Amino acid sequence: MKIKTSEFVVSNTDYKKCPKPDLPELAFIGRSNVGKSSLINMLMQRKSLAKVSGRPGKTQLINHFLINKEWYLVDLPGYGFAKVSKKLKSKWGSMTQDYLTNRPNLACLCVLIDSRLEPQKIDLEFIDWLGEKGLPFMLIFTKADKQSPNKTASNVARFRKVLKKNWDELPPHFVTSSLNTAGRDDVINFIEEIIDSAKA
Numbered sequence: 246m247k248i249k250t251s252e253f254v255v256s257n258t259d260y261k262k263c264p265k266p267d268l269p270e271l272a273f274i275g276r277s278n279v280g281k282s283s284l285i286n287m288l289m290q291r292k293s294l295a296k297v298s299g300r301p302g303k304t305q306l307i308n309h310f311l312i313n314k315e316w317y318l319v320d321l322p323g324y325g326f327a328k329v330s331k332k333l334k335s336k337w338g339s340m341t342q343d344y345l346t347n348r349p350n351l352a353c354l355c356v357l358i359d360s361r362l363e364p365q366k367i368d369l370e371f372i373d374w375l376g377e378k379g380l381p382f383m384l385i386f387t388k389a390d391k392q393s394p395n396k397t398a399s400n401v402a403r404f405r406k407v408l409k410k411n412w413d414e415l416p417p418h419f420v421t422s423s424l425n426t427a428g429r430d431d432v433i434n435f436i437e438e439i440i441d442s443a444k445a
């Protein structure tokens with residue numbers, strides 16, 4: 246898929262106000278600071294389509310972007326951000342959960358995992374929740390430039406091994422770096438398949 250156009254559409258706190266669900270949609274989620282907004286910019290070949298920050302908790306809204314005038318890409322707030330009050334945390338949590346469970350055009354979710362870390366409880370719990378809800382997803386390991394390919398491979402293998410305890414079949418996974426664009430072609434090709442089959 247060639248990315249011809251990518252434009253910001255709208256930010257919302259309420260899924261009910263999101264654009265009419267008349268196009269296939271792909272959303273990006275993961276722990277705060279895992280690199281969601283950076284990955285979106287890397288995939289779309291745009292410097293600052295989505296807002297990036299070194300401080301966790303940058304993305305606080307449901308952000309819709311229109312890609313090639315044929316599908317929506319959504320940047321979501323991260324989960325597990327420690328430095329906000331409990332009240333805010335649960336507000337973000339319910340905003341995101343309501344969005345995820347009420348969006349009929351959501352074709353697939355990209356769940357981002359930090360490739361530097363060993364399996365994190367919060368990621369595993371979130372993935373189990375997706376399973377309960379029957380939401381389709383792929384795994385995208387981020388920040389692969391930060392360590393050796395061997396280290397990345399062993400962290401990825403460990404994560405998949407832990408998932409296998411609860412899952413018979415594992416979702417597709419990709420290893421990426423927003424810094425050096427590793428993994429871009431594979432992710433974009435897979436997105437193309439998803440969007441094409443959602444349109445059909």
Ligand code: GTP
Binds near residue numbers: 280302389423424425
């Ligand atoms: P929230 O919106 O707060 O949930 O964060 P996010 O998941 O959108 O992360 P964001 O893209 O804002 O990136 C967080 C930090 O990680 C920034 O300082 C990025 O520059 C850095 N970062 C993201 N991806 C990569 C990567 O692939 N490699 C390296 N080296 N740094 C990255």
Ligand code: MG
Binds near residue numbers: 281283296297303321
């Ligand atoms: Mg962000």
